[in-house]
Amino acid sequence: MGWGLIRxxxxxxYGFMFLPVLVVVLLSFNANxxxxxxxxxxxxxxxxxxxxxxAVMRAFRTSLILGLMTAVISTTLGILASLxxxxxxxPGRNLITxxxxxxxxxxxxxxxxxxxxxxxWLGIGKSFVLLLAGHVVFTLPFVxxxxxxxxxxxxxxxxxxxxxxxxxxxxTFFAVTLPLLMPAVAAGALFAFTISFDDITGTLFxxxxxxxxxxxxxxxxxxxxxxxxxxALGTVMIVMTVGLPLLGAGIARSLATKRGK
Amino acid sequence: MDNxxxxxRLLERYRNGDLNRRTFLGLIGAAGxxxxxQTPFARQARAQSVSQVRFDGWGGVVSEAFxxxxxxxxxxxxxxxxxxxxxxxxxxxxAQVRSxxxxxxxxxxxxxxxxxxxxxxxxxxxxxxxxxxxNMELVMDALTAAYRRVTPEYLSAVPYNYGTTGLAYNxxxxxxxxxxxxxxxxxxxxxxxxxxxxxxxxxTRIWYGALQTGQDPNAIADMEAVxxxxxxxxxxxxxxxxxxxxxxxxxxxxxIYVTEGWSGRIAAxxxxxxxxxxxxxxxxxxxxxCLFVIKGSPVEACEELLNFMLAPExxxxxxxxxxxxxxxxxxxxxxxxxxxxxxAYDPTGxxxxxxxxxxxxxxxxxxxxxxxxxxxxxxx
Amino acid sequence: MxxxxxxxxxxxxxxxxxxxxxxxxxxxxLMFIVVYSFWLRSAxxxxxxxxxxxxxxxxxxxxxxxxxxxxxxxxxxxxxxxCALLGYPAAYFIARxxxxxxxxxxxxxxxxxxxxxxxxxxxxxxxGASGAVNTALMSLGVISSPIQMLYNEAAVIxxxxxxxxxxxxxxxxxxxxGIDTNLxxxxxxxxxxxxxxxxxxxxxxxxxxxxxxxxxxFVLGAGTYITPLVLGGPRDAMxxxxxxxxxxxxxxxxxxxxxxxxxxxxxxxxxxxxxRYLGMAQLAKGLG
Numbered sequence: 001m002g003w004g005l006i007r008x009x010x011x012x013x014y015g016f017m018f019l020p021v022l023v024v025v026l027l028s029f030n031a032n033x034x035x036x037x038x039x040x041x042x043x044x045x046x047x048x049x050x051x052x053x054x055a056v057m058r059a060f061r062t063s064l065i066l067g068l069m070t071a072v073i074s075t076t077l078g079i080l081a082s083l084x085x086x087x088x089x090x091p092g093r094n095l096i097t098x099x100x101x102x103x104x105x106x107x108x109x110x111x112x113x114x115x116x117x118x119x120x121w122l123g124i125g126k127s128f129v130l131l132l133a134g135h136v137v138f139t140l141p142f143v144x145x146x147x148x149x150x151x152x153x154x155x156x157x158x159x160x161x162x163x164x165x166x167x168x169x170x171x172t173f174f175a176v177t178l179p180l181l182m183p184a185v186a187a188g189a190l191f192a193f194t195i196s197f198d199d200i201t202g203t204l205f206x207x208x209x210x211x212x213x214x215x216x217x218x219x220x221x222x223x224x225x226x227x228x229x230x231x232a233l234g235t236v237m238i239v240m241t242v243g244l245p246l247l248g249a250g251i252a253r254s255l256a257t258k259r260g261k
Numbered sequence: 262m263d264n265x266x267x268x269x270r271l272l273e274r275y276r277n278g279d280l281n282r283r284t285f286l287g288l289i290g291a292a293g294x295x296x297x298x299q300t301p302f303a304r305q306a307r308a309q310s311v312s313q314v315r316f317d318g319w320g321g322v323v324s325e326a327f328x329x330x331x332x333x334x335x336x337x338x339x340x341x342x343x344x345x346x347x348x349x350x351x352x353x354x355x356a357q358v359r360s361x362x363x364x365x366x367x368x369x370x371x372x373x374x375x376x377x378x379x380x381x382x383x384x385x386x387x388x389x390x391x392x393x394x395x396n397m398e399l400v401m402d403a404l405t406a407a408y409r410r411v412t413p414e415y416l417s418a419v420p421y422n423y424g425t426t427g428l429a430y431n432x433x434x435x436x437x438x439x440x441x442x443x444x445x446x447x448x449x450x451x452x453x454x455x456x457x458x459x460x461x462x463x464x465t466r467i468w469y470g471a472l473q474t475g476q477d478p479n480a481i482a483d484m485e486a487v488x489x490x491x492x493x494x495x496x497x498x499x500x501x502x503x504x505x506x507x508x509x510x511x512x513x514x515x516x517i518y519v520t521e522g523w524s525g526r527i528a529a530x531x532x533x534x535x536x537x538x539x540x541x542x543x544x545x546x547x548x549x550x551c552l553f554v555i556k557g558s559p560v561e562a563c564e565e566l567l568n569f570m571l572a573p574e575x576x577x578x579x580x581x582x583x584x585x586x587x588x589x590x591x592x593x594x595x596x597x598x599x600x601x602x603x604x605a606y607d608p609t610g611x612x613x614x615x616x617x618x619x620x621x622x623x624x625x626x627x628x629x630x631x632x633x634x635x636x637x638x639x640x641x
Numbered sequence: 642m643x644x645x646x647x648x649x650x651x652x653x654x655x656x657x658x659x660x661x662x663x664x665x666x667x668x669x670x671l672m673f674i675v676v677y678s679f680w681l682r683s684a685x686x687x688x689x690x691x692x693x694x695x696x697x698x699x700x701x702x703x704x705x706x707x708x709x710x711x712x713x714x715x716x717x718x719x720x721x722x723x724c725a726l727l728g729y730p731a732a733y734f735i736a737r738x739x740x741x742x743x744x745x746x747x748x749x750x751x752x753x754x755x756x757x758x759x760x761x762x763x764x765x766x767x768x769g770a771s772g773a774v775n776t777a778l779m780s781l782g783v784i785s786s787p788i789q790m791l792y793n794e795a796a797v798i799x800x801x802x803x804x805x806x807x808x809x810x811x812x813x814x815x816x817x818x819g820i821d822t823n824l825x826x827x828x829x830x831x832x833x834x835x836x837x838x839x840x841x842x843x844x845x846x847x848x849x850x851x852x853x854x855x856x857x858x859f860v861l862g863a864g865t866y867i868t869p870l871v872l873g874g875p876r877d878a879m880x881x882x883x884x885x886x887x888x889x890x891x892x893x894x895x896x897x898x899x900x901x902x903x904x905x906x907x908x909x910x911x912x913x914x915x916x917r918y919l920g921m922a923q924l925a926k927g928l929g
Contacts, residue, residue, distance in 0.1 A: 002835055010734035013727050017752055017806065020763040023773070024755050027766070055320070081659035088652035094916040098909065100659055103667050104857070105908040107864050107881045109888055110901035114670035116360035121673070125362060137666045140659060142808075145853045146815050152849055153819030183818045187746065187811045194753040200867070205357060209315045209365070210344040215756050220320035220347030222504035224583060225529065226759070227321070234755035241747060241754055249741055352889045379892075383687070455789060459875075463890070495875045500792045503870055510762070514771045516791070628682070631891045635883065640876050641705050 021238060028231035046232040053229055059217040060233065063197050066128075066213060070135040070196035071189040077136070078143030078188055079181070083173075086151040087159075101145065103138040111138065112205035126208040134206045135196040142195060143188035150184030151177075311559040313342040314566055317354060318370035320347035322582035330575035335566050343566065349504075351376050359383065363557030368566065370421065373549035374407045375464070377418055378620040385556045386417035393564040394419065396571035401590045403612040404549055411620055419567050420588035422580060423549040425605040425615060426465055427541035429512060429522030437538055444542040445472035447519055449493045458511050458520030459494060461501035463634035464623060465521055466491050468546045478544060479619040491637055501638070512537055521546075524604040525584035532584075539604055547605070547615030549588070678898035688895055696899035706883065706900065710907065713880040716794065717862035720801045724858045725851060727802070728809035732850075733843075735810070736817035746814065749807050761800050761871045765791060792874040800868040805861055809854035816850025817843070856915050860908055880904050 031043035050056060081100060085093055103111065115134060124130070154177065162172040178185070200215040207216060218230055316332075318324060324345055332343040348354040351372045358366050358380075371377065380386060391397045397405075397419060404420035428447065430440055434456075435447070443450060448457055448469060459466065470487035471478040473494075481487055499517055502508045505526045511517045513535055527539040552570060554563045569575060573594050576587035580596075586603050589596065590610040600606060607614060678696055681689040700706055735745045752760055767773050768790040775787040790796065820843060828838035866881035884904065887897035 006730050006734050010731045013731040013806070013810075014748065016727075017749060017803065019767055020760045020803065021752050021755060023763045023766045024759060027763075055324070077659040077662065080655040084652035084655035088648075088655075090652045090656070094913075096656065096660065097916060098912050099668070100663055101856075101912060102905075102909070103663060104860055104864070105912065106667065106671070106905050107866070107884050107901050109866075109881070109885050110674060110898070110905075111667065111670070113356065113360055113888060113894070114674045115666060116357075117673045117677075118670040120360055120362055123362065125365060133662070133666055137662055140663065142857070144659070145857060146812060149812060149849045149853045150815050150819055153816060153846070183742075184815050186743065187815050190746070190750055191808075191811065194750050198753050198757050200757065204349065204353060205360075209346050212347060215758070216347070216349075217320065218756050218758055219349040222349060222506040222758070223319050224321045224323070225506045225509045225526070226762075230756065230759055234759060237754035238751060241751065246744065249744065352892075355892065356889050461870075461875075498875050499789075501875045507762075507871070510765060514765060514769050516765070516770050628891070628893070631886075632893070635886050635891070636705050638875055639705070639709065639878050641708075 021234075024231045024234045025238065027228060028235040030228065030231075032228075046228040047236075049227070050229040050232040050236070055212065056214070056217055056229060056233060059212040059214045062211060063213040063215075066132060066135060067193040067197040069132055070139055071193040073132070074136045074139040074143050074192045075185060075189045078140055078147050078192075079185065081140075082144055082147040082151050083177075086148055087156075097144075097148075101141040104141045108138070108199075108201040109205075112202045116205055126206060128208060128211060131203065131206045131208070131211070134202050135199065138199075138202065139192035139195050142191040146188045146191065147181065147184045150181055154180045311341055311562045313344050314559065314562050315344045315346060315365070315367045316370075316566070317346040317348050317366060317368070319583070323370070323579055326578040326582045327570065327575065330578050331566070331569040331572070335569045338569075339562070339565060341562055341566075355379065355383075358385065358555060364559075365557075366555050367558040368563055369553050369555065371418070371551055371553045373420075373423075373551055374411065374617065374620040375624060377408055377551060377553065378411050378624045380417070380553060380555070381411055382624070386412065386415075387554045387556055387558060387560050387563075388415040389417060389419070389554060389560065389564060389567075391416060393561065394568045394571065396568050396573075399573065399589045399594050400571065401588060401607075401610050401612060403610070404588050407549065407617060407620075408551070418551040418553040419571060421550050421552050421570070421576075422583070422585040422587050423547065423605065423612070423615070424524040424585040425541050426460065426468075426521050426523055426546040426548065427527075427539055427604075428519065428545075429508075429527045430519040430538050430540070431512065431515060431517075432536045432538045433515075434518045435538070437540075440538060440540050445469050448521070449473055449490060449497060451497065453518055454497045455499050456516075456518040457494070457498045458500050458502055458508070458517035459498050460508075460521050461503050461638075463631045464618065465546060466494070466634060467630060468618070469521060470494070472542060472544055478546070478616070479622055488633070488637055491634070495638060495640075528584040528604050541605070544616045547612070547617045549617070550585070674898045674902060677895055678902055680895040682893045682895050696896045699896065700899045700903050706880075706903070709878060709883055710880050710904070713863050714907070716798060716801070716879065717859045720798055720805060720862045721855050721858040723798070723802050724806050724809040725855060728806050728854065729813055729851065732810045732813035732817055735814050737822075742814075742818075746811065749810055752803065753807070757804070757867065758871070760803070761868060764796070764800060764803075764872060768796070791872060792877075794873070794877055796872040797869050797877055797879075800872045801862050801865060804865075804868065805858040808857045808861065812854030812857065813847060813850040816847045816853075820846045852915065856912065859911065863908060864904070 026039070028046055029042050029044070030039045031041035031045065032039070084090060085097060090096060112134075119126075119130065158180070159172050159176055162176045163169065167175065198215060199213075200219055203213050203216050204219065207213070212220075214233070218226060221227065221230070316327070318327065324347065328345065332345065336342055348357070348369075354369060354371075355376070358369075371380070400420055404423065405416070408416055408418060408420070428440065428445065430447070440447065447453070448459065450457075459469070467481075467487055468478045470490040471481050473490040474483065474486040476482060476487070500511060502511055502520070505523060508520065508522055508526055509530055511520070512522070512530065522539065524539065527537055530537050531539070552567055554560065554567070571589075573589060573596075576589050577597055577600060580587040580603070581599050584603055586600055586606040587596070591601065591606075591608050592610045601608060605615065677688075679692050679694070681691065681693050681695060683689055731749075735742055735749075738745065755763075765772065769775070770787040770789070774790070775784075778784045779787065824842050824846075825838050828842050829835060833841065863879070864881050865879060866885050869877045869879050869882055880900070881904070884897055884901045887893045887900055891897075
């Protein structure tokens with residue numbers, strides 16, 4: 001009985017998370033100009049408009065690239081730092097942990113202005129690299145928290161066994177620790193990508209001229225009512241992120257069953 | 262091949278096992294580095310000669326109209342590229358400019374006289390040579406005069422469009438007669454408790470507070486009465502909105518029946534068939550927007566671009582996009598059929614019917630009022 | 642070089658990229674903010690350079706700031722608690738389900754693909770006067786006029802939960818995933834009920850994840866300013882709104898700097914407490 005209840009609960013939680021998604025997907029097919037209820041008819045016009053809207057598509061590509069690069073860099077830095085903190089006796093460990101988590105403690109608008117003042121003082125202009133660096137710094141805490149929590153629960157003796165069998169620390173890391181760490185790495189990278197993809201405040205301040213991400217593009221569109229093209233973009237994103245893995249899993253499964261026969 | 266399809270292909274090959282992890286990550290890094298170097302700014306940082314001018318504005322339809330009618334012809338004529346940035350509000354933008362290096366930002370579509378005076382105070386002006394901007398001849402003198410009062414010796418901006426912040430109301434619930442009779446005080450009418458909205462901007466709140474207490478917004482005698490009016494409005498209001506999108510959604514969804522509204526946004530709703538009325542009460546809040554050239558910019562290149570932007574076909578296309586009348590004088594230029602139907606449009610070219618905020622008065626009180634409003638809003 | 646020396650150096654090599662990035666892009670810039678907080682704004686024009694305590698005096702003694710700060714902490718605490726209650730069972734479900742866990746996790750992150758603003762504004766379409774819920778209830782005849790659900794503190798908390806719940810679930814999931822299910826089975830076979838074995842074995846072992854998730858929710862919740870702007874009424878504000886207003890709207894960078902350092906100090910103190918009592922180091926010892 002317990003499991004059924006938990007499942008029901010989880011479904012309810014997922015339902016809550018999906019409500020806005022559902023609304024956005026529904027409204028992306030709405031013929032109405034303001035993208036609000038009631039639905040005035042089924043239409044694909046916003047998808048067509050989106051396809052033809054260079055600014056939004058360009059912003060989308062920028063966001064995607066920025067998010068992927070942020071995820072790769074900040075996951076790498078995060079794993080290295082977590083290893084050091086959990087696997088070694090580092091003096092002042094708590095202080096260092098707090099320092100690494102600090103970027104999410106500072107209100108983003110302050111971080112944004114502070115970084116700009118600093119760069120201005122150094123005489124460095126804005127660039128895509130700066131934007132990327134900013135994103136890495138404030139996604140790092142998420143990765144570190146998630147990876148550390150996992151690393152703590154990976155038993156030392158497994159690694160020590162590998163070491164005692166003659167593996168080098170690097171070999172041990174790749175053969176033993178990393179596979180065990182994989183769920184946390186995936187979760188951390190997912191976090192980093194998602195947060196970078198969705199960030200407004202920092203991006204608004206750090207982006208160089210002519211570079212827009214999806215959120216900054218939307219933010220500037222708010223003055224003249226957001227076009228339902230944005231809903232269409234959300235729908236496309238969801239179809240991509242849900243559809244592709246599902247499709248992949250489905251194909252893998254059908255291949256496996258065929259081979260099984 | 263563009264970057265995203267390149268990624269998809271890489272990702273696919275990686276998933277299929279054609280690429281090992283190291284190669285995959287290496288390629289992502291390389292593509293990213295290439296992208297970083299491609300950014301327009303990187304190019305600008307290297308070459309200091311005028312190869313590009315940056316314009317920051319509201320994006321969307323406005324930006325498309327500028328691109329088609331001003332930027333592309335300008336680039337064809339001069340070889341100078343226009344980099345188009347967007348901002349979400351004048352306040353954020355000023356913070357960005359203040360924390361940037363000279364020359365990084367060039368031309369901005371700013372909220373008229375307040376911002377003009379603020380930029381003057383921060384020493385961010387240039388001196389434009391209006392002889393290089395022949396289309397200035399077509400602009401209404403009344404609009405330019407406002408900037409001349411701030412900087413009598415020179416101009417650092419050209420006027421571009423104007424509008425009003427008047428009263429928008431749902432005609433299903435509020436009749437035109439009731440609106441005219443009550444005027445600004447309808448926003449503190451107990452009868453509409455929970456169905457009232459308002460802009461979160463402190464200037465607008467104080468301006469309407471002055472109207473509700475029967476005072477001249479440009480010479481408020483009893484400030485305490487104004488704060489009290491703002492407090493009553495705060496308690497009756499459902500929501501302070503912060504953007505045109507929010508304003509329109511609140512009215513369209515019938516969350517609120519009455520609020521202040523930007524003339525252009527309400528016109529857009531009316532054009533979509535929503536039964537929303539718009540009324541400028543006596544002494545209603547008029548404002549103008551300008552194209553400001555920021556200190557450190559290549560002034561001559563900017564002057565030339567401003568001339569393209571002020572050209573009638575650009576002005577009209579932008580105006581039809583955002584539904585605010587252009588700064589051009591209707592008695593000197595044929596503005597077409599649509600412009601004269603826009604709210605707040607003044608066919609006389611004098612703008613006598615609109616009341617503008619006195620920048621010296623308002624900016625002088627800005628520090629105190631904006632902070633007090635922040636407290637009053639939260640119940641202090 | 643001796644092995645011990647190398648041993649002692651290794652963690653610093655591992656830490657240096659992350660620490661370097663944070664130091665260069667956060668701590669050094671923060672020094673500028675610290676310096677700025679002692680300057681004074683002038684009504685117009687450039688700020689007055691110097692060493693003045695006015696901003697700090699104001700930030701620390703003004704009841705207005707204290708009230709908003711306490712309210713912010715209250716909202717963040719409620720949000721965190723609700724996220725834990727909602728998120729733990731969901732994370733447990735994902736960790737113990739037979740299906741594809743990666744897809745379940747991806748699904749949870751799905752709302753993030755829709756931009757934050759759009760996502761937050763879509764609650765207006767759900768809970769608003771002519772939103773889905775009110776329309777459904779009215780057509781069923783349950784109510785005759787729309788219920789006002791938006792633009793109050795509860796709506797702000799709802800928006801925050803929707804934003805923060807995935808952070809909680811992911812953190813709890815990660816630590817649940819690391820627990821050997823045999824432990825639970827062993828406890829059950831020794832006569833414990835499933836509930837007992839959960840309470841005695843699984844829950845304590847998953848505390849690091851719960852604590853990490855809780856910390857994230859609290860800190861991110863306390864630092865939000867957009868959610869109250871979109872879903873709150875005129876009075877609803879969190880501390881970050883005041884920081885944003887001081888810096889952006891009022892152009893009072895010195896005061897804004899002092900306010901943000903105050904928020905940073907309060908949140909930093911919470912993290913210090915977390916590290917002291919629930920921190921990774923502490924838990925690592927417990928598990929070791």
